Amino acid sequence: MTNLIEYEDSSDEVRAVYDDIRTTRSSDYINNFWKVLANHPPTLRRTWETLKEVMVSPGEIDPLMRELIYIAVSVTNNCEYCIASHTAAARTKGMSDAMFGELMAIVATANMTNRLANGYQIPVDDKFKTL
Amino acid sequence: MTNLIEYEDSSDEVRAVYDDIRTTRSSDYINNFWKVLANHPPTLRRTWETLKEVMVSPGEIDPLMRELIYIAVSVTNNCEYCIASHTAAARTKGMSDAMFGELMAIVATANMTNRLANGYQIPVDDKFKTL
Amino acid sequence: MTNLIEYEDSSDEVRAVYDDIRTTRSSDYINNFWKVLANHPPTLRRTWETLKEVMVSPGEIDPLMRELIYIAVSVTNNCEYCIASHTAAARTKGMSDAMFGELMAIVATANMTNRLANGYQIPVDDKFKTL
Amino acid sequence: MTNLIEYEDSSDEVRAVYDDIRTTRSSDYINNFWKVLANHPPTLRRTWETLKEVMVSPGEIDPLMRELIYIAVSVTNNCEYCIASHTAAARTKGMSDAMFGELMAIVATANMTNRLANGYQIPVDDKFKTL
Amino acid sequence: MTNLIEYEDSSDEVRAVYDDIRTTRSSDYINNFWKVLANHPPTLRRTWETLKEVMVSPGEIDPLMRELIYIAVSVTNNCEYCIASHTAAARTKGMSDAMFGELMAIVATANMTNRLANGYQIPVDDKFKTL
Amino acid sequence: MTNLIEYEDSSDEVRAVYDDIRTTRSSDYINNFWKVLANHPPTLRRTWETLKEVMVSPGEIDPLMRELIYIAVSVTNNCEYCIASHTAAARTKGMSDAMFGELMAIVATANMTNRLANGYQIPVDDKFKTL
Numbered sequence: 001m002t003n004l005i006e007y008e009d010s011s012d013e014v015r016a017v018y019d020d021i022r023t024t025r026s027s028d029y030i031n032n033f034w035k036v037l038a039n040h041p042p043t044l045r046r047t048w049e050t051l052k053e054v055m056v057s058p059g060e061i062d063p064l065m066r067e068l069i070y071i072a073v074s075v076t077n078n079c080e081y082c083i084a085s086h087t088a089a090a091r092t093k094g095m096s097d098a099m100f101g102e103l104m105a106i107v108a109t110a111n112m113t114n115r116l117a118n119g120y121q122i123p124v125d126d127k128f129k130t131l
Numbered sequence: 132m133t134n135l136i137e138y139e140d141s142s143d144e145v146r147a148v149y150d151d152i153r154t155t156r157s158s159d160y161i162n163n164f165w166k167v168l169a170n171h172p173p174t175l176r177r178t179w180e181t182l183k184e185v186m187v188s189p190g191e192i193d194p195l196m197r198e199l200i201y202i203a204v205s206v207t208n209n210c211e212y213c214i215a216s217h218t219a220a221a222r223t224k225g226m227s228d229a230m231f232g233e234l235m236a237i238v239a240t241a242n243m244t245n246r247l248a249n250g251y252q253i254p255v256d257d258k259f260k261t262l
Numbered sequence: 263m264t265n266l267i268e269y270e271d272s273s274d275e276v277r278a279v280y281d282d283i284r285t286t287r288s289s290d291y292i293n294n295f296w297k298v299l300a301n302h303p304p305t306l307r308r309t310w311e312t313l314k315e316v317m318v319s320p321g322e323i324d325p326l327m328r329e330l331i332y333i334a335v336s337v338t339n340n341c342e343y344c345i346a347s348h349t350a351a352a353r354t355k356g357m358s359d360a361m362f363g364e365l366m367a368i369v370a371t372a373n374m375t376n377r378l379a380n381g382y383q384i385p386v387d388d389k390f391k392t393l
Numbered sequence: 394m395t396n397l398i399e400y401e402d403s404s405d406e407v408r409a410v411y412d413d414i415r416t417t418r419s420s421d422y423i424n425n426f427w428k429v430l431a432n433h434p435p436t437l438r439r440t441w442e443t444l445k446e447v448m449v450s451p452g453e454i455d456p457l458m459r460e461l462i463y464i465a466v467s468v469t470n471n472c473e474y475c476i477a478s479h480t481a482a483a484r485t486k487g488m489s490d491a492m493f494g495e496l497m498a499i500v501a502t503a504n505m506t507n508r509l510a511n512g513y514q515i516p517v518d519d520k521f522k523t524l
Numbered sequence: 525m526t527n528l529i530e531y532e533d534s535s536d537e538v539r540a541v542y543d544d545i546r547t548t549r550s551s552d553y554i555n556n557f558w559k560v561l562a563n564h565p566p567t568l569r570r571t572w573e574t575l576k577e578v579m580v581s582p583g584e585i586d587p588l589m590r591e592l593i594y595i596a597v598s599v600t601n602n603c604e605y606c607i608a609s610h611t612a613a614a615r616t617k618g619m620s621d622a623m624f625g626e627l628m629a630i631v632a633t634a635n636m637t638n639r640l641a642n643g644y645q646i647p648v649d650d651k652f653k654t655l
Numbered sequence: 656m657t658n659l660i661e662y663e664d665s666s667d668e669v670r671a672v673y674d675d676i677r678t679t680r681s682s683d684y685i686n687n688f689w690k691v692l693a694n695h696p697p698t699l700r701r702t703w704e705t706l707k708e709v710m711v712s713p714g715e716i717d718p719l720m721r722e723l724i725y726i727a728v729s730v731t732n733n734c735e736y737c738i739a740s741h742t743a744a745a746r747t748k749g750m751s752d753a754m755f756g757e758l759m760a761i762v763a764t765a766n767m768t769n770r771l772a773n774g775y776q777i778p779v780d781d782k783f784k785t786l
Contacts, residue, residue, distance in 0.1 A: 002251055002362075002523050019352055031259070036251045040363025046446060047247065047370075050439060054240045060230045065196050066237055073241035074204040075643040078733055081248040082241070082644060084259040099191045101695025104643045106197055108702075109185045110204035110207075110213070111635035112162075116178065116213035119599040120133055120167045120783070121607060121629045127163070128215040130395050131381065133785050134623075159287045177705060178632075184701060206381040208600055209471055214383060232433025233396075243374035247504075250337040250366045252523070254343060261645070261657050262632025264513055264654050264755075286503055293521070298513045302756025308577060309509065309763075310511075313571060316502045317412070322492045327458050328499055334465040340733055342508035344503065346521040352474035361453045370461055371447045372466035375426075378440065379474035382429045388689065390424070390477040390528050468774040471602055476776060483539075490604025493526075497774045505767035512730040512759045514654065514738060526775055528711040555783070557746035557768075560775045571771065578764045584754045589720050590761055597765035604766070604774035608783040617679055618668045622717045633709045636739070638694065639690075641736035644657055652686070652739040 007037035014038045017048050024052060031085060064093040072107045143221040145169045148179050155183060162216060194225040203238045267300035276300045279310050286314060293347060326355040334369045402477035405524045410441050417445060424478060457486040466502045529562035538562045541572050548576060555609060586615040596631045660693035669693045672703050679707060686740060716769040727762045 004123035007018050017038075018030055033091060037044040055066050067090035087100070095103075116122075138149050138161060148169075149161055168175040173257070186197050198221035205213035226234075247253075269292060279300075280292055299306040317328050319329050329352035336344035349362070357365075378384075398421060410431075411423055430437040435502070448459050470496035476507050488496075488516035509515075529555060531542050541562075542554055561568040579590050592615035598606035611624070619627075640646075662673050662685060672693075673685055692699040710721050722745035729737035742755070750758075771777075 019191040029258075032253050032256050032604045036253045037247060039251075039359065040366065042365045042446065043247070043363055043370075046367075046443060047244065048171070050240055050443065053435065054233075054236045058225060059233045061233050061237070063213045065199070066233075068192070068196070069200055069203045069234065069237045070241045071237060071643070072200045073207050073238055074245055075208045075639050076204050077242065077245045078638075078642045079245035079248050080645070081253045081255055083256045083643065084261070086252065087261070088259045096191060097694065101698055102185075102190045102192050102197075104199065104640055105194070105698045106200045106699075107204055107643060108636040108698075109181055110201045111208070112632040113178065113182065114205055114208045114213050114602075115599050115635045116168060116174070116628055116630045117164060117210050118172075119595070119603045119607065119631060121604065122163050122167045124212055124213045124215045124240050125163050125530045127160075127501060128219045130215070130218070130763065154671065170621065171628065173708065174625055174632075175630045177629075177708060184697065198672060202381070205285070206377050209376075209380045212381070214381065223329040228432065232436055235433065235440075236379055236436045238381060239377045239436075242377045243370040245340075246337050246367055246370045248375045249340045250345065250369060252342065275498060285624065286479045291520075293518050294515050298515045299509060302759065304577065305509070305756055305760045305763075308574060308760075309506065311757065313506065314500055315566065315570060316495075316498045321495045322489060323461070323495050323499070327461070328495075330454070330458070331461055331465045331496065331499045333502045334462045335469050335487050335500055336515075337505055338466050339467045339504065339507045340481060341507035343515045343517055344507050346517045346523070349523070350521045358453060364447075364452045364454050365461075366453070367447045367460065368462045369466055371443055371465045373470065374443065375440065375469055375474035376475050379426060379434070379472050382432075384429045384474050386474055386477045387424050387508050389422075390481045392477070392480070454766060464774070466768050471769075473774045473776065477695065490563065493649075494567055496712070497564065497771055498567045498570075500774060501767040501770045504770045505763040507733075507758055508730050508766045510765045511733045512738065514735065529663075531783075551773045553782075556777050556780050557772060560777045561771060563775075567771070571768065574764055575768065578760045582675050584751060585723070585757050585761070588755075589723070592716070592720070593724055593727045593758065594763045594765045596724045597731050597762055598769055600728050600731045601671045601766065601769045603769035603772050603780055605777045608779045608785070611785070612783045620715060623663045626714045626716050626721075627724065628734065630716070630724045631728055633705055634725045635732070637706065638729055638732045638734040638737050640692060640698070641688060641734050644694075646687050646691045646736045647735055648739045649686075649687050653744070654739070 001038060004032060004035040006035065010038060011041065013041045015043060017018075017041075017044050021048060024056060027103055033081065034125065058087060064090060067093055067095070068099075068103050071103060072110075075107050076111060080131070133167060133170055134164060135166040137166065140170060142172065144172045145175060148172075148175050151183075152179060157188060164212065164216065195226060197222060198224055198226070199230075199234050202234060206235070206238050207242060209257075264298060264301055266294060266297040268297065272300060273303065273385050275303045276306060279303075279306050282314075283310060286318060295347065296344065320393055326352060326357060329357070330361075330365050333365060334372075337366070338373060394475060395432055397425060397428040399428065404429060404434065406434045407437060410434075410437050414441060419450060426474065426478065437463075457483060457488060460486055460488070461492075461496050464496060465503075468497070468500050469504060526563055526583050528556060528559040531560065534562060535565065537565045538568060541565075541568050544576075545572060548580060557605065557609065588614060588619060591617055592608060594621075595627060596634075599628070599631050600635060631640070657691060657694055659665060659687060659690040661690065664745060665693060666696065668696045669699060670700050672696075675707075676703060679711060688736065688740065709710070719745060722748055722750070722756050724755075726758060727765075730762050 022028055037047055067086055070086050153159055168178055198217055201217045284290055299309055329348055332348050414423060430440055458518055460479055463479045548549055561571055596609050597643055677683055692702055722741055725741045
C-alpha cells in the first residue's frame with residue numbers, strides 16, 4: 001500500500017510535482033519523503049507547495065537559518081527522517097560542524113528551560129505580554 | 132514555597148547571579164524566570180551559566196538567530212512563558228514583524244512534515260545517513 | 263529481563279489475559295505488545311481491560327474511526343510500534359489507501375495549526391469557552 | 394505588533410481570505426485564529442487554503458470524524474486554542490456528549506499505550522511491517 | 525455540556541466512585557478532575573480504578589516517589605492541571621522545597637540530554653540493548 | 656562529521672572530561688553519548704558538568720529514584736538512546752523488574768490523565784494554586 005513511487009512509475013499529477021522539485025533544487029534526486037507522499041497525490045502537491053513557499057521563496061530569514069530552525073523543531077519532536085534529511089540540506093547550504101554544535105546546544109538548552117518554566121508554573125512578566 | 136524572590140530579599144549566592152544577569156544584559160530588570168529559579172539556588176546558578184554560554188558567548192550563529200531557534204523549540208513545546216520572554220528578547224535584538232511571520236511559518240511547516248514522515252514511517256535515504 | 267513471554271510459557275494470570283485477547287479478536291495471534299507487557303502482569307491485565315473497553319465495546323464512534331483517532335495520537339507522539347500495529351488494525355477494519363492519506367493530511371495540518379496558535383499566543387474567542 | 398486584524402481594517406489580500414472563510418462557512422464570524430494570522434498575509438492565505446482542502450473538501454472521512462481526529466492531535470499537543478475552537482466546531486457538526494467522552498477516552502488510552510510501547514522498547518511484529 | 529458535577533447532583537454510578545475517592549483519600553474533597561470526568565461515567569470509573577491501582581496500591585516504589593515520577597511526566601507534557609494537583613499531593617506526602625528543586629533539575633536536564641541524543645542521532649551502545 | 660571520538664584520539668580538552676567521567680563512575684567505559692558530544696567540546700564539558708551535578712551530587716532524592724525520574728521523562732519524549740542507557744544505569748543501581756513495571760505503569764497513567772485534563776480543559780482548583 002505505502003510504496004516508494006519512482007519517477008518512471010508516477011502518474012502525470014505526481015510527475016508534475018517531481019519535475020518542479022527537480023527544477024527548484026537543480027538536482028535529479030527525489031528523496032524518499034516525496035516518493036512516499038506520492039501515494040496520496042493531493043498531500044504531495046500541497047506539502048511541496050507549502051515547503052517551497054516557506055523554505056525557498058525570498059524572505060528576511062536566509063535559507064541556511066531556515067534549515068537550522070527546521071532542524072530545531074525536528075530534534076524537539078524526535079523525527080528521525082526530518083533530522084537526517086534537513087541536516088544534509090543544511091550542510092549543503094553551508095552549515096559548519098561548529099554551527100551544528102551550537103544549534104544542538106541551543107535546542108537542548110531551550111528544551112531544558114522550557115521545563116523549568118512549566119514545572120515552576122512561572123507567571124509571564126507584564127512587560128512580555130503582547131495581546 | 133515557590134515565591135518570586137526579589138533582589139532585595141536574596142541571599143548572597145542568589146544575588147551574585149542576579150548581579151551577573153544585570154551586567155550581562157546591561158539592564159536592572161530581573162525577569163520572573165530567575166526570581167522563581169532562585170528558590171533552588173544551584174538550579175538558578177547552573178541554568179544562568181548554561182544560558183549565558185549558549186545564548187550570549189561568541190559563536191557562528193548570531194544572537195538574533197539564536198533567539199529564533201529558541202522560539203522554534205518553545206513554540207513546538209507550547210511553553211507560554213518561554214515564547215513570551217524570548218519573543219520579547221528577539222524583538223529587542225531586531226526581529227521584524229515579517230521575520231516573526233516567517234519564523235512561525237517555518238515552525239508550523241516543520242511540525243506538519245514531521246508528522247507526515249512519522250505517519251508514513253518513511254525510511255531514511257542512504258545518502259542522508261551519517262553515523 | 264524484558265522478554266517476549268510466549269503463551270506456552272505464561273503463568274495462569276497472564277494466560278487468562280491471552281485467552282481473552284484471542285477470544286475478543288477471534289485470532290490466535292498475540293502481538294509483541296502483550297508479550298512484553300506480560301513481564302508485569304498487573305499492567306498487562308489493566309491495559310488490556312482498558313483497551314478492550316475503549317476500543318471494542320459498543321459506543322457512538324465506530325470501530326474504524328476509533329482506530330483512526332488512535333493513529334492520529336500515535337503519529338503525533340511518534341510511537342513507531344503503535345503506528346505500525348494500529349495501521350494494520352485499521353486496514354483490517356476497512357481503511358482504504360485514500361482514507362489513510364486523508365488521515366495523514368488531517369494529522370499533519372493539525373500539528374501545523376497547533377503551532378501557529380501557540381506561537382502567536384492567540385486568545386480563545388469568548389464563544390468557544392465552555393467551563 | 395500582533396494585533397487582531399478586523400475585517401474593516403484589513404488589506405485587500407487579507408479581505409479576500411476573510412471573504413472566502415465567510416462564504417465557505419456560511420457565517421460572518423471570523424475567529425481570532427484568522428485575525429491573528431492576518432499579521433502575516435502569506436501565512437493566512439496558505440493556512441486557510443490548506444485547512445479548507447483538508448477539512449472541508451469531499452473525501453472518504455466524514456466532516457465530523459475529521460474534527461474528532463483534529464481534536465485528538467490538539468489534545469495530545471495541549472493546544473488550548475485548538476481544542477476550544479475545534480470542540481466548538483465538532484459540536485456544530487453533531488458531536489454528542491457521549492461521543493466527546495469516548496473521544497477523550499481513546500486519546501487518553503493511546504497516550505498511555507504509546508508510552509508503554511516506548512518504555513519497553515517493544516520490537517514491531519514482522520506482520521505489521523509495511524515498507 | 526462539560527460541567528463540574530457536584531456530589532449532591534451525581535448519579536448513583538458517579539457517586540459510588542466519589543465515595544471510593546473519599547474513603548481512599550480520607551478526605552471529603554473531590555477535586556475538579558473527577559467532577560469533570562463524571563460527565564462520562566465509564567471514563568470516571570476506569571480512570572479512578574487505574575489511578576488507585578497505580579498510585580496507591582502496595583509496591584516497591586514509595587508513594588512520594590510515585591508522585592515525583594508523575595510530576596516529571598506532567599512537566600514534560602506541560603499539563604498545567606496535573607502539575608498543580610500532583611505538586612500539591614507530593615507536598616502532602618512530604619516533598620520538601622529542596623526535593624522539588626532537585627526534581628525540576630532532573631526533569632530539565634533529561635529534557636536537555638534527550639534532545640542532544642535525538643539531534644546527534646546517537647547509536648545505542650550494544651551493552652545497553654535488551655531485547 | 657559526526658564521529659564517535661575515542662579516548663585515544665581525543666584532544667586534551669575532551670580527554671579531561673573523559674577522565675572525569677571514568678573517575679566519577681569508577682569504570683573505563685565511555686558510552687556513545689559522550690563520544691558523540693565530543694564533536695563539540697563546549698557542549699561535552701557543559702553537559703557532563705550539569706549531569707554530574709544533577710544526577711550524582713548529594714541531595715534529598717536518592718540516586719536510583721533520580722534514574723527513575725530521568726527514565727520517566729525519556730519515555731514521555733520517546734528518546735530511544737536515553738531510555739536504553741538510563742534503564743541500564745537504573746538496573747546497576749538496583750532497579751528490580753517489578754520496580755521497572757511499576758515505573759512504566761505510572762508513566763503510562765500520567766500520560767493518560769494529562770490528556771484527560773487537557774482535553775476537558777479542567778480548571779485548576781483554587782486550593783492547588785501556589786503563585
